[in-house]
Amino acid sequence: MQKTLYSLALASLPLMTLLSGSVLAIPEGKTECIAPAKPGGGWDFTCRSVARTLQELDLIPAGMQTINIAGASGGVAFSHVRAKRQGDEDTIVAASTATTTRLAQRRYAQGNADQVRWAAALGADYGIIAVAKDSPYATLTELLDALEQDPGSVSFSGGDVAGGFDHLKVLMSARKAGVEELRDIKYLAFDSGSVAITQLLGGHIDAFTGDLSEALGFVESGDLRLLAVFSEERLPGEFSGIPTAREQGIDVIAPNWRGFYLPGGISDESYQWWVDNLDTLYASEEWKQVMQDNGLLPFHKSGEAMTQFVNQQIQDIRELSDTLGLVQ
Known part of the structure; x- marks a missing residue:
């Protein structure tokens, strides 16, 4: 050119x-x-x-x-x-x-x-796992406990295909929590994080796996609740209230x-x-x-x-x- x-x-x-x-x-x-x-x-x-x-x-x-x-x-x-x-x-x-x-x-x-x-x-x-504001899961530990009891009991959505990095965050976390049948965990892939979150808010999915920037607007509107961020330590400033997966006993870092x-x-x-x-x-x-x-x-x-x-x-x-x- x-x-x-x-x-x-x-x-x-x-x-x-x-x-x-x-x-x-x-x-x-x-x-x-x-x-x-x-x-x-x-x-x-x-x-x-x-x-x-x-x-x-x-x-x-x-x-x-x-x-x-x-x-x-x-x-x-x-x-x-x-x-x-x-x-x-x-x-x-x-x-x-x-x-x-x-x-x-x-x-x-x-x-x-x-x-x-x-x-x-x-x-x-940094990666996050989030749920709708009215979700029964209040912490990452509660959500992973449900997976340990029944790996197919919680469905996840993400803006990445099955086996992609969004999916890997869930699989790594579940493995750390002692879930053995990782292939039984339900993950639905969408073309973008915003579409995946919309499916969650519509009541079709139980949890969202993605990145903070994708979820931020929905968190600020009060529609989405963050269960964990996959960072080494809590993020600075306005994000300091988000608990890390690590502090909840799940040693997974996913930048x-x-x-x-x-x-x-x-x-x-x-x-x-x-x-x-x-x-x-x-x-x-x-x-x-x-x-x-x-x-x-x-x-x-x-x-x-x-x-x-x-x-x-x-x-x-x-x-x-x-x-x-x-x-x-």
Whole structure:
């Protein structure tokens, strides 16, 4: 895709950089962020909040449009990027631990991590388990006790496919609680966290497994009650009242990083331009406010460090999934 130099960015580059011929390629006009889910979920939040902040900080030359490509817990979008967006330097794709989980379990058709370029993680969204406000379960312990008595007695909804990271949070917790028949636990997958929560509030499901950012609006409205957050310790500020799973005797930690990958086949210069600008975004006061408002905690990796992290996480999740019989 043809690129041009952007005068403001060029003016700020050191003279030696200009003379060396290593000026970074940047988008010419509007850019796109692909959210691999329907509007309202975590990936949609990632795209829209980053797009808004990039524009506020004048880090992109024009607007950024969010494109929703739902299906197969990110698999449809991954296949689309691999087949249709190779070398597209104007596109970023929202990703998270759910993405690496599906890659680890070989759930993306002929998909693997080295077919795209991993750009950055811009925060961590910790996992939660929640119930409707009128649920009979007041604590995580009560809910898991019910599963221990009868693994099929509690149904869960999540914005991820069966065997995905949302599902794994429940399975890991149940295993820690002594539930033996993990395959009997009911999990219903939906295309986004918001849809999964709507099913819960409609009385069709007993509990929701997902991430704090997905549930926050429903908690603030009083419709949803959080039983546990899967963090090392209680979250700061307004989230400090949420008990951790660990303090309830369930030693499970489940951070869900939120960030981006780029299409394979893009130039090193374009890749580095996106990495640098996402680094700048992460360091800004504007992004710190977005994180605070949406329950994201500091977590940042980019460039080669991000690629190494993704590869290691895929290896770790594959080993866990293999133990639970979830790897294809």
